[in-house]
Every structure is written in structure tokens, then in C-alpha cells.
Amino acid sequence: MTNPEKTSNTLVEVPLYRLAHGRTGDKGNISNISIIAWSDQLFPIIERQLTEEAVARWFADRRPQRVTRYALPSIGAMNFVIEGILDGGVNDALNLDSHGKALSFFLLDFPVQVEKEIEATLPDIPHF
């Protein structure tokens, strides 16, 4: 995968949760995952790297039938609608989490390339 952020040797890879937060919703066998940038300046970075194709690949084990990305730049957010990844959904799946409520946290581990200077400004979990 070519890296659109690759303009220098100062790039580092960080998990998406350092750039954004999000929540999963479900309707039938369709999952929607919102990805909301922590700040407006991070939105274009996410927009360039978190494409429909990249998200489809990230969820490959769940065999998505279709991934549609809706951008909402006015609130620095994107909404991914991922069809066919819930093993039938809340009434059919054998998963403990048949709603797929955990799936936003699967996507929030997606690796994103950012400039080192930006990385230094990103929120992070405590490291012990």
C-alpha cells in the first residue's frame, strides 16, 4: 500500500485511537462505525488513509460485502457502513457480542502514519 503521508523520513505509525474516537451501531447484518477526529486538523490525515478499501481489508476475516464511507467534514467525522460483517446480526450470530458493539475498537487499532511532530501532540493511553 502506498503511503500518502510519506513525504519525509519523519513518519511514525500510530493506532487510529490516537487520532480519533468512534462508536458502533448495528441494524440487521450491517454495522456502522463512526470515526471522529480528536481535532479538525487530524481529519484530513484520517480521510487520506482510512479509505473504503483499507477498511474492507482490515475487516477481511468477517468477509464484508460492501464498505461505504460517508464523510462529515463539518464535524470532523466519517461514518463507515459495513455490510455483511455481523454473521447475520443480533438474532443470528453466535458471537457473544452479536451486535458487533466492540467493532469500533477493532477499527481504532488501524495503523495510521503521521509526522513525528504531529505524533507528539496526540493523546495516548497511559504506558506503565
Place this chain on the structure above:
Amino acid sequence: METFKIGCAAGFSGDRVDGVGPVVKSLIDSGGHTLIFETLAERTLALAQLTRNRDPDAGYEPLLEDMLRPCLADCLHHNISIVSNFGQANPPSAARHIARLAREMGLRAPRIAVLAGDRLEGPDVMEYLSRELPGEIDSNRIVCINAYQGAEEIAQALQAGADVVVAGRVSDPSLVVGPARAHFGWGANDWQSLAIATMAGHLLECGTQVTGGYFAVPGLKDIPGMHDLGFPLAEITKDGQITISKPAGTGGLVNARTVKEQLLYEVHNPAAYLTPDVTADISQVEVQDLGGDRVQVRGIRGWPRPEQLKVNAFMRGGWLAEAEISYAGVQAEARARLAADILRKRLGPELRMRVDLIGSISVFADDAGSMLDAHPPSASRDIRLRVAAVHDDRHIAEKLLKEMNALYTCGPAGGGGVRTSLKPRLNSVSALIPRELAPASWSFLA
């Protein structure tokens, strides 16, 4: 009457029932108008229908009395209307229960409106759905078919003076659209206004999910006072601004982030959020943090409502068998994987089984096990093996439970803490149906 004020005290059946006090106090202090309870997730209704089948007086929200006892006197006294889908599969019985409760509490008799028309029966509907969903509708297995009704009947009932509106299946945001329409006198085709009220309803319908519930990640986004989350309040101005807040002195947080997460919750195309009332468009929405747990939402647009109504059909779906056992200490995961392998061999191809290694890989994985198969064995020293399978024949499903129990003596070393469960399963399918096949109505409880 320039601003409509509404609060929500439940976001699903089974929500906390002690959040209502501060919501009602805020509504009283601010001259508020309506209190809603949302208690009807997709599956809740079918479960309620099964309950009603066993007991013709049941099938409405089991916590109805716990929800209303703390607030009914105040709401009646201060003319705060109560609107809810807590009627579930039996709105008339829920209404009678409320009337009884008011008598018991020595209150004036509330005017209770009962909505009808969401439950669909009869050959026309079956024929239509069988055509729309070929091969998916098995009339022998049907538990119930329900249409998502809109705000029209709620608004009419309130305008006729209802103190309490008891609905079954209505679209969740309609619980707010109905009262807002009654308050402002909007027409049924005032799309812009209906869209604004719809999104206010969407923000309220999951209760604390907009006030800091379902949001916290320690270290990344912390929420104060989660043991005492405030339930949400909304103000809608005549010119179309929504302000979301929560009662003073409660836990939780309302900021731009909590509101944005809920704004997109269960939304597909943001330019076309479809309800029975309107097509709401939030593709250009703006969210502004006003500080002090107040957030303003602007820029919502509205377009004509969809021609058809959404219906869910629920069918009996066999038996879900689930079983768990724990392994801890050296080779814990290896022992859990061996146990799963033993179960697979014992059950054979008759019962397709899902495997979870809780503590290593579970909810992220798919039912077919492709992620589990690719997952390298971990050195985790505390694994709970969980297996699940579904079968039409109860006795075959039960084999999973028996084989799990047998692992106490016939399985790997040190397995303990077996728990098993066998539950009837419900399957669902959705379709769109012409409105004339699902006429809605309402009446006052006699």
C-alpha cells in the same frame, strides 16, 4: 412557547430506573413539556410478544411501574406529558396498569392514549412479505410482524389532551417528533422542522449514550460520575436549534464529542436518515460546545418522508446452546484449544460450533473461526473457553451442554467453572411495506 423542552429517562428496556428524578426536576424548574422513555430495541418487541402469548395481560415493559412510580405524580401535577413505547407488544394492558397505578397513588385519573396499528397480521401482509422476501418468511415460525409507525398519532393524542401516550412499535425519534409537533403545531409535511425534531429524538433515544454513557475510555476520554449519569434533556427552538444538556448535579458529561458519537449512532447515509416521519439530512450538521454540559446542534435539513414503512418480522429460530469452562495457569490456552477440539470431535458435523478463547481472542472474531484459526496461540494463563451453536432440534442443541459438562472428567486438566445455557432463538427479517397495509390509529383508554 418558543422553546420546546423534553427529557428522556430510559434508553432501552433494562435501563437504570433512578435517572428519572433529576430529569423531571429539571423539566419542572425550566417549564418543560414532555418526558419520554425508550424501551423497545429490535428484539425486545418479539420477546414481549412471546410473553403476551403466554399471558394475555403481559407483554409490555416489565419495569413500567418502577419507571413511572417516581415521576407520575410530578408529571401529572406539572402537565408534563409522558410518551413512551413501553406498551411494547401490549399497549392496552400497559395503559390499564398505568391507570391502576395512578389510582393506587391517589392521583387524578390520567388521560391515557393507546396507539395501535404497529402489529401486522392477516393474509394481505403475509402475501406481500412472502413476495418481497421470497424464501425468508416461514408462516409456521412467525412470532410477530411489526411496522415502525410515526409521530402522527402521538401528536394527535397529545393535542387531544393526553397525559400519557402508550405506544408499541414506533420509530424511536417519533417519541420526540410527536410531542414537538403537538407543541409547535407543525404540519405533517413541514420537513425541515420534523427533521430537526427527529435528530433531537435520535440524540435522546438511547438515554445516557449522549451524556457520557457508552463513551469512556480511561486515559483517552474520561467521564466523571458514571455511577450517577444524568439522563439527557433537549431544547428545540422554533427556529430549529437543538440544545442537548443534562440535569444539574448529575454525573456524566455533555460535550461535542459525546454528542457527535450519538449523532452517528446507527446512522447509515447521513444525508438520508429515514424514519416514518421524514428524511433527515445531517450531512452538513454543526455541533458546538457551549460549555457547562450544553451542546448546540445546527444545520439539519429535512426532505419528504419515505413512501413506505419499515417492518420487522420475527420468527422462531431454533435453540441457542452456549457453554463455558475456564483454564488457568501453565498451558491455559493450549488446554482450552484442546477442549474445543474434543468438543468438535464429539459433536461431529451435526452441530456447527463457534469457539471463543476469552482472554485471548473472542468478540472480534467471526463465527466461521477464520480469525481464530489465524490467531497464534498465546501464553495467556487465564482463558475461558466459550462455545455456541444453534439447532432447530432442542435435543441436538442440548448435546453441546452435555459434552461441555463431561469435560469435567473427560477433558484436559484443571478445567472448572462450567456454565451452560439453552435458549429459544428468534430470527428477524426486514422489509418495506406500503403505508396502506399498516394503518395506525389511537384511542383514549376507556
